[in-house]
Amino acid sequence: MALGENQSSGATEFILAGFPNLNSTKTELFFVFLLVYLLILTGNMLIVGVVGADTRLQTPMYFFLGNLSCLEILLTSVIIPKMLSNFLSRQRTISFAACIIQFYFYFFLGASEFLLLAVMSVDRYLAICHPLHYPLLMNGAVCSQVVLACWMGGLFPVLGPTVAVALLPFCEQDAVVQHFFCDSGPLLRVACTDTKKLEETDFVLASLVIVSSLMITAVSYGHIVLAILRIPSVSGRQKAFSTCTSHLIVVTLFYGSAIFLYVRPSQSGFVDTNWAVTVVTTFVTPLLNPFIYALRNECVKEALKDMFRKVGAGFLGDLLPVKSFNRKTVK
Structure with missing residues (x-):
């Protein structure tokens, strides 16, 4: 039984309003966002695959990058499939339970990503400022523990606010969420009650995670x-800075949009602008991540080329014996 059914007039489902004033272009938007989603999945899966398969990328920086791509895949998959289905649906509803689950996983994965981005910046600091001690400070065991801490750091703190939101009374006649997913403010x-204390709690938690990691x-x-x-030489300075610029671009986009959305005392009063800024964290950043890291990184590009060569050679190797056998049979 859904929690909303325990209330005499509680909502058992919500209507997701989606994008405002775009009803005439729903079909076009569906195909655009579907293409973007497929590109996000393909690009980030390639990063995960090449980091796991190529021994040249078995370093802390690429280990963290692989985890970042995993978070991007999961974060977008929590939001985009339901959003796409609503483009083709007239009702655009989401059940109470599905809404709370979406709420939890969005903030859990987002918090984990903030922590991981902070860890990646510390990794670059140690690699550049303490190169002699770097292999000892960032060995395999340390990297695994740090990544686990990032995932757990998002998993548990979000649980309390999620339970608090799930226990709120939602009136059935006003169950329209002015967003394309179950975000906090909308x-x-x-809710059919005063949420000021809960908004203040969300503000404190968001500030702790976002501002501290920033x-x-x-x-x-x-x-x-x-x-x-x-560094005395110009080429040395350029080489050192090139290892950081990709991460810095992602950090700027992700933190900028998140601070606007969540580091403010009242979130429910700004829902009209939430959807536009959320597009950056939901679509733009996950889409740009693979291109920024792959196209600006020679090691990743070489590893991708080698992976495609091996896949192509294996595919042709499976086909050639069949063709040879067919020729012998014809003769």
């Missing part, structure tokens, strides 16, 4: 810039 806005990233890159400026 969902709290349709501070770690900023301090790490501050030390990195100072270290790079001390």
Whole structure:
């Protein structure tokens, strides 16, 4: 039994309003977002595959990159499939349970990604500023423990606010979420009770995760810039900075949109602009990640080329014996 059924007039499902004033272009938007989603899946799966398969990429930086791609795949898969189905549906409904699950996994995976981005910045700091101690400080065991901490750091803190949201009374007549998924602000806005304390709690948690990880990233890159400026040769400075620029681009996009969305005392009062900014974290950043890291990184490009060569050679190797056998049979 859904929690909403315990209330005399509680909502057992919600209507996702989706994108405002775009009803006339729903079909076109469906195919655009479907293409973007397929590109996100393909690009990030390629990163995960090549990092796991190529021994040249068995380093902390690429290990973290593979985990980042896993988070991007999961984060977009929590949101986009339901959004795509709503483009083709007249009702655009989501059950109470599915909405709460979507709410939980979106914030769990998002928090884990913030923590992982901070760890990646610390990794670059250690690699550039302490190269002699780097292999000892970032060995395999340490990297595994740090990544596990990032996943757990998002898994548990979000659980309390999710339970609190699930226990809120939602009135059936006002169960329209002004968004394309069950985001915090739009969902709290349709509650039939005062959500001020819960919004304040969300603000504190979001500030702790986002601002603290941003501070770690900023301090790490501050030390990195100072270290790079001390390198005497221009080519040495360019090489050192090139290992950080990809991560810095992703950090700027992800943190900028997240701070606008969640680091503010009241989220329910800004729902009209939420959907536009959320597109950055839901579509733009996951789509750009593989291209930014692959196209700007020679090691990843070489590893991808080798992987495609092996796959192509294996495919042709399976076909050639069949063709040879057929020729002998004809003779």
